[in-house]
Amino acid sequence: MTTEAIAPPKTKSQALRSYDVADFPALTGLEEEWRFTPLKRLRGLATGVPAATVKVEHEYGQLPAGVGVSTVDRTDPRIGSVLTPFDRISALAHGGAGQALLVTVDADAVVTEPALVKVVGGGAEGVAFGHTFVEVGRFAEVTLVLEHVGSATLADNVEVAVADGAKLTLVTVTDWAADSVQAQHVKVRLGRDARVTHVQVTLGGDLVRQFTSVEYTGRGGEAELYGLYFADAGQHLEHRQLVDHTVPDCRSDVGYRGALQGDGAHTVWVGDVLIQAEATGTETYEINRNLLLTDGARADSVPNLEIETGEVAGAGHASATGRFDDEHLFYLMARGIPEAEARKLVVRGFFAELINKIPVEELRERLGQAIEDRLARAGA
Secondary structure, three states: OOOOOOOOOOOHHHOOOOOOHHHOOOOOOOOHHHOOOOHHHHOOOOOOOOOOEOOEEEEOOOOOOOEEEEEEEOOOOOOOOOOOOOOHHHHHHHHHOOEEEEEEEOOOOEOOOOEEEEEEEEEEEEEEEEEEEEEEOOOOEEEEEEEEEEEEEEEEEEEEEEOOOOEEEEEEEEOOOOOOEEEEEEEEEEOOOOEEEEEEEEOOOOEEEEEEEEEEOOOOOEEEEEEEEEEOOOOEEEEEEEEEEOOOOOEEEEEEEEEEOOOOOEEEEEEEEEEOOOOOOOEEEEEEEEEEOOOOOEEEEEEEEEEOOOOOOEEEEEEEEEEOOHHHHHHHHOOOOOHHHHHHHHHHHHHHHHHOOOOOHHHHHHHHHHHHHHHHHOOO
């Protein structure tokens, strides 16, 4: 009996997907997908289930009409219908989360007020596993804010199903305590003429690794993925995207911006956009910009664009990393603005475009203040 060698996947869309942890070998750090991640700082998330487990709690107040939140067992047929893990930690989270938070939006509902849900960590000493399923009905429109606070060592999966003609604005805010570690996979599935705007804000935590992937199931789907992150000394903040265009006439726009300050501050952004042969008429663009505020900080930025058809409406990618623009500072200081205040204005302007995409005024103000507080702590 002969054994045929298995050819390696040509694209990341062909990578192994499985709910079984045993199908994924132990991580070594030599894998392309993990070469930027300090595995030793992941605690028990990559090695298996430790003896101690800690739960995370969910908090939400009065929900707007048309939005429901409940807890379902992992045997619910919706769980795993959107997201099939394609790394070891995501598979561990899928098997380790006994229940899932279910957020539903009624079909045809136009929800004018944002729905707010908090994920609250109960401690960073043991590992927690989480699962969230967001289901947006046909032709519904809603804004959902998912905020992470407290202390946690958390591996979690978030499945987002946006039905035909629906519009979802999803804002995820990661503002963990300084001792927290998180590895998260967010998977979005878009129906025909569906639209998602995802604004991902990452501020807190010791190590945070967030992976966002998008799948199109019908023509006219639109995905806008935006991110804002600010790394302080010693923090590792890592963001990865996989936008897989397999359907004609769909659109994607990816824009992430990060600031770094302090010794050992490290950010990673890897953006993968695939345009497969059948995805004619695709329009896509991705860009990442990083602002280094001090010495000792490092930003890795890797945009990738794979195109298998010549019939696209447009495709491009870009990346830029640099320090303060001395001309901007000089311009402001020449008009009597002290250097510390001038630096704040430059950083505020750097993030303003992305903050303004958040359709919740209170949250915009809070994030703006959080960024200024960080600059003040660094003596800016």
